[in-house]
Each structure stands twice: as structure tokens, then as C-alpha cells.
Amino acid sequence: MKQLFVLAIICLALQVTFSKNGAPALQFDQPVLVTSAGQSADVSLAGTLLKKMNVNHKVVNLAKENDLAGIKTLVIVPGFSSKGLGAAGISREQELERVKSIIKAAKEKNIKVVMVHLGGKARRGAQSDDLCQMAANASSYMLVVKQGDEDQLFSKIASQKKIPIKIIDRMADAVTPLKEVFGVK
Amino acid sequence: MKSSKIFAIVLLVIVASLVGIASADFLKMRTEDTIRPSTSSCVKVGRLSDYLPSIKGTSGDTRIFFMDSKKPGATVLVLGGTHPNEAAGFMAALILVENLEIQAGRFIVIPQACQSGFTCTDPLEGCPEFYTIKTKTGERTFRAGSRVSNPLDQWPDPLVYRHFPSGQSLSGFETRNLNRSYPGRVDGCYTEKIGYAIMQLLKKENVDVAFDLHEAAPEIPIINAIVTHDKNREIGAAAIFNLEMESLTYALELSPKNFHGLSHREWGDSTSVLPFLMETCNPIQGRLRGRTDTNLLIEGNDKFYATAQKAARFRITYDAENGSPLKTRVARHIQGIKAILDGYNEAHPEKPIMYSHIPTYSELNASGIGNFLK
Numbered sequence: 053m054k055q056l057f058v059l060a061i062i063c064l065a066l067q068v069t070f071s072k073n074g075a076p077a078l079q080f081d082q083p084v085l086v087t088s089a090g091q092s093a094d095v096s097l098a099g100t101l102l103k104k105m106n107v108n109h110k111v112v113n114l115a116k117e118n119d120l121a122g123i124k125t126l127v128i129v130p131g132f133s134s135k136g137l138g139a140a141g142i143s144r145e146q147e148l149e150r151v152k153s154i155i156k157a158a159k160e161k162n163i164k165v166v167m168v169h170l171g172g173k174a175r176r177g178a179q180s181d182d183l184c185q186m187a188a189n190a191s192s193y194m195l196v197v198k199q200g201d202e203d204q205l206f207s208k209i210a211s212q213k214k215i216p217i218k219i220i221d222r223m224a225d226a227v228t229p230l231k232e233v234f235g236v237k
Numbered sequence: 238m239k240s241s242k243i244f245a246i247v248l249l250v251i252v253a254s255l256v257g258i259a260s261a262d263f264l265k266m267r268t269e270d271t272i273r274p275s276t277s278s279c280v281k282v283g284r285l286s287d288y289l290p291s292i293k294g295t296s297g298d299t300r301i302f303f304m305d306s307k308k309p310g311a312t313v314l315v316l317g318g319t320h321p322n323e324a325a326g327f328m329a330a331l332i333l334v335e336n337l338e339i340q341a342g343r344f345i346v347i348p349q350a351c352q353s354g355f356t357c358t359d360p361l362e363g364c365p366e367f368y369t370i371k372t373k374t375g376e377r378t379f380r381a382g383s384r385v386s387n388p389l390d391q392w393p394d395p396l397v398y399r400h401f402p403s404g405q406s407l408s409g410f411e412t413r414n415l416n417r418s419y420p421g422r423v424d425g426c427y428t429e430k431i432g433y434a435i436m437q438l439l440k441k442e443n444v445d446v447a448f449d450l451h452e453a454a455p456e457i458p459i460i461n462a463i464v465t466h467d468k469n470r471e472i473g474a475a476a477i478f479n480l481e482m483e484s485l486t487y488a489l490e491l492s493p494k495n496f497h498g499l500s501h502r503e504w505g506d507s508t509s510v511l512p513f514l515m516e517t518c519n520p521i522q523g524r525l526r527g528r529t530d531t532n533l534l535i536e537g538n539d540k541f542y543a544t545a546q547k548a549a550r551f552r553i554t555y556d557a558e559n560g561s562p563l564k565t566r567v568a569r570h571i572q573g574i575k576a577i578l579d580g581y582n583e584a585h586p587e588k589p590i591m592y593s594h595i596p597t598y599s600e601l602n603a604s605g606i607g608n609f610l611k
Binding site (some may be wrong): 092093096097099135136137149177219222224 | 486496
């Protein structure tokens with residue numbers, strides 16, 4: 053009887069720890085800093101999603117180490133945009149360097165990184181892929197619109213590094229998984 | 238001697254006939270396209286020279302349609318034909334002018350913003366001069382136009398175009414490009430004057446939201462996109478989600494701060510307007526295209542782009558099965574305008590724009606453009 057009771061407790065604990073589809077029930081804390089990797093305007097789309105969910109966040113396109121003060125989670129939205137880099141007034145090389153630095157700073161401060169790729173095919177390709185890989189490799193969770201993972205770039209990284217990944221059909225489907233990971237009801 | 242005279246007379250008659258035919262063809266390009274505004278909402282047809290008298294009577298003195306509810310609300314400006322060879326921009330603006338009903342606020346629509354560019358085609362491109370759309374009341378023919386102002390209105394091009402006032406250097410050809418001319422200047426070259434007049438309109442009419450409708454070749458990265466000024470990126474983002482709900486994919490792009498002369502940059506910097514520029518995919522503008530005729534302009538089917546899409550050697554945005562027909566490109570522009578205005582109304586409920594009687598994306602695709610032209 054005592055053994056059965058212990059087994060039941062273990063089962064209950066496992067049920068709480070794991071979500072319905074078997075993936076760990078991840079939780080990321082707020083406040084959240086949202087930044088781009090490649091300066092596409094997808095960062096604004098991610099900001100709009102978090103705003104609608106009332107997640108405590110700020111969007112800083114060109115976030116640097118000092119923007120991480122008080123931040124619990126860093127959301128990186130990768131995707132190259134020549135217009136976006138023009139809007140920011142920086143080169144691609146400067147952007148790569150900035151993204152590297154903020155990931156390094158986040159790791160040093162034990163801030164978890166979430167990668168959100170919303171732009172599909174338009175934000176993949178030679179100009180975007182190193183930024184995508186950099187963000188994916190540094191992340192503790194990936195949320196990817198299906199079209200952006202047709203060649204399984206993100207799925208492979210997730211599988212190799214055992215990073216939880218959620219593939220969604222379209223941007224609007226990001227609401228449910230983001231609510232889950234940020235503990236929004 | 239007598240036979241020489243007869244020969245000379247015959248030759249003269251032949252040359253005069255050829256000159257006559259060529260002149261008639263040339264002058265046909267200078268005849269304004271027919272536009273039949275909605276009688277219930279169009280309260281005034283103005284001219285661009287109302288904002289800069291020095292262009293009065295010139296080929297750039299384009300028509301401006303004021304569609305007013307006479308009730309308080311936002312003022313929305315829609316520009317088609319900034320680049321006349323991008324037919325979907327003109328056609329989307331035309332459908333607005335001929336169909337809109339407005340319940341609050343007003344629309345100001347300029348279907349042929351660079352009217353000078355409608356009087357010619359681009360040299361060496363082999364593009365058609367005209368195209369015809371079947372409507373419920375018969376066929377309507379429109380000029381296909383050039384990307385830039387007619388060289389007869391502004392010539393010669395300098396080697397380097399220096400944008401005023403930034404001093405930015407561009408190819409001399411761009412000196413006739415309306416969407417490199419803003420904010421323009423009152424005593425500048427012809428295209429700068431057109432840009433200046435449009436800036437005056439934005440200011441004098443207190444425009445709240447403005448659209449500049451464009452198209453681009455399938456190989457251009459900024460395609461099926463909405464370009465916004467930084468100050469209205471949130472409305473742009475909301476529109477992208479609204480469009481996605483209707484299964485329409487658009488990319489959101491930010492206007493580069495250091496690229497001057499463009500509507501989405503200069504309108505936003507110099508006035509209180511919230512500017513948006515939209516791009517659709519038009520294969521007749523692309524370098525890979527094959528036969529260049531009205532069929533390509535209207536149906537948007539090109540076998541070379543289809544091959545390129547399937548080969549996937551480089552990135553192009555092209556539907557190899559369905560092509561990129563004009564009706565779909567126009568539908569994307571109109572649906573984009575609706576989505577952005579929904580976003581604007583959500584952000585500015587105190588000053589809304591309320592309107593009706595414009596076709597939906599699926600209506601345009603199902604029944605074609607002609608069904609919405611008078």
C-alpha cells in the first residue's frame with residue numbers, strides 16, 4: 053500500500069512536470085526583453101503578440117548588455133532585413149557582433165534565451181541563416197513558424213542540442229505556446 | 238523631270254501619312270484615362286496644381302478625387318501610379334474611387350500620382366502601351382506607363398542625382414523617379430515639383446494615414462510587403478496579423494532612416510501622417526521575363542519565372558502554378574489597406590475612418606477587376 057502511494061505521488065509529479073504532448077512544461081520569467089537578430093520588423097510582430105498577452109516586456113531593436121538590467125528572459129527574433137539594417141543605421145557585421153555580445157551577456161547573467169522565428173521563408177536564406185543559427189543555438193526554447201523550418205534547420209538544432217521546439221502553422225498560432233511558457237492565463 | 242516630281246509628291250504623301258499615324262499614336266498617350274468616381278461619395282475632383290500652381294496644365298497636373306462623408310473622422314490619402322508601370326497600384330486606387338462609400342472621415346485618392354509617366358513607356362523594355370479590362374458595361378483601355386516621368390517633361394538626366402535636401406547620391410535616372418523626389422522643392426526639377434505638391438497636399442489637408450501603392454519584380458526581396466515608418470510600426474504589425482487571419486502573408490519592413498526621397502521616409506519625417514508603402518509581385522517588371530505583352534501584365538504568368546521558381550537556385554517570390562495575376566495583386570493592395578485601417582481605427586478610436594463598398598480579396602479574385610469598374 054505504501055509503495056502504491058509513493059508510485060502515485062511520483063506519477064502526479066511527472067504529470068505536473070510534463071505537458072500533454074510529452075514536452076517539459078517550460079516556464080520563463082518576466083520581465084522580458086525582446087530584440088532582433090538581423091533587424092527585420094518581425095521584432096515588432098513579437099512585441100505585438102506579447103503586448104496582447106499582457107506579458108511584461110520591452111522591445112529594443114538594438115538591445116545591448118545594459119538593456120538586460122532587471123530582465124529575466126531574452127527573446128531573440130532572428131531575420132535579416134536590408135531595410136531594417138538601414139533603418140538602424142548599422143552594417144550586417146555590426147549586427148552579428150551585437151547579437152553575439154548580447155547572447156554572451158545573457159548567459160553570464162543566467163538570463164534564459166527564447167528564440168522566436170516568425171518570418172517564414174522570407175527570413176531565411178544566406179543573409180539570415182547565421183543569425184538564425186546563433187539565436188537557435190543559444191536558446192532554451194524555440195518557437196518557429198513552419199515555413200521557416202522547411203529544411204529543418206531549427207528542428208535539427210533542437211534535436212542535437214535537446215532544446216524544446218514548437219513548430220506552428222502561422223504567426224497567430226504563437227499565442228498559445230507563448231502564453232504557456234510565460235505563464236499567462 | 239515629270240516622273241521625279243510625281244515620285245517626290247508620292248514620297249511626301251507617304252511620309253506625311255506615317256508622321257500622321259505616329260503623331261496620333263503619340264498623342265493617344267497624352268489622353269487622360271477615363272475615371273468614373275462614385276457619385277455618392279466623390280464631392281470634388283481637384284488637380285495637383287491646386288497645391289503648386291506652377292505645374293498647372295502640364296502632364297503632371299494629375300486629378301485628385303475627394304471622397305468625403307462630411308462627418309468627422311480621419312483623412313486617408315491613397316496614391317496609385319507613383320510608378321505608372323506598376324499597374325496594380327493604379328488599378329487599386331481606381332477601384333476605390335469608383336466604389337467607395339464613406340461613413341466617417343474622408344479619402345483623398347490620386348490614382349495617377351506621376352501622370353507624366355503615364356504618357357510614355359520605358360525605352361528598350363518592349364512593354365505594351367495600353368491594356369484593356371472587360372467590365373460589365375464594355376471594355377476599358379488604360380495606359381500602361383513608364384516607371385518614371387516622361388523625358389519630354391524633364392531632360393536630360395544628370396550623371397548623378399543629388400537628393401534635396403539630404404545630398405544623397407543616386408543614379409541620374411532616379412532624378413525622374415517620384416519616389417526618390419520627396420520632400421521635393423518648389424523650384425526644383427519637374428519631378429521634384431510633383432513631389433513638393435504632394436507634400437503640400439499632405440500638410441494642407443491634414444492627412445492622417447497615407448498609402449503609396451507599388452509593385453516589384455519577383456526577384457526583389459521587398460515583395461508582398463508593407464513598409465512602414467518607425468512611428469507607425471505597431472499599426473503595421475497589427476495589420477500583418479489581421480492579414481494572416483485571412484491567410485494572406487505579408488512581410489513587415491521598416492523604412493530605412495538613411496535612404497532619402499521615399500514616401501515612407503519623407504512623408505513620415507516631415508509631416509504628422511502615418512505612411513505605408515505596399516508592394517506586390519509583378520513579373521512584367523522582372524529581368525527573367527519572357528514575352529512581354531498585355532497578357533503578362535494582366536495574367537501575370539511567365540514560364541521563365543515558373544522554371545526559376547521550381548529550380549529554386551535563387552530566391553524569388555512567384556507562384557509557379559497560378560502566376561501573379563493583376564486581380565490578385567489589386568486584391569492584395571485593397572486588403573492591405575483595409576487591414577492597416579483596421580489597425581489605425583483600433584489605435585485611434587477617437588478619429589476613425591469608416592467606409593464600405595469596396596471588394597474583398599476573395600470577391601476580386603473570384604469575379605475579376607472588371608466587375609468593380611463602371
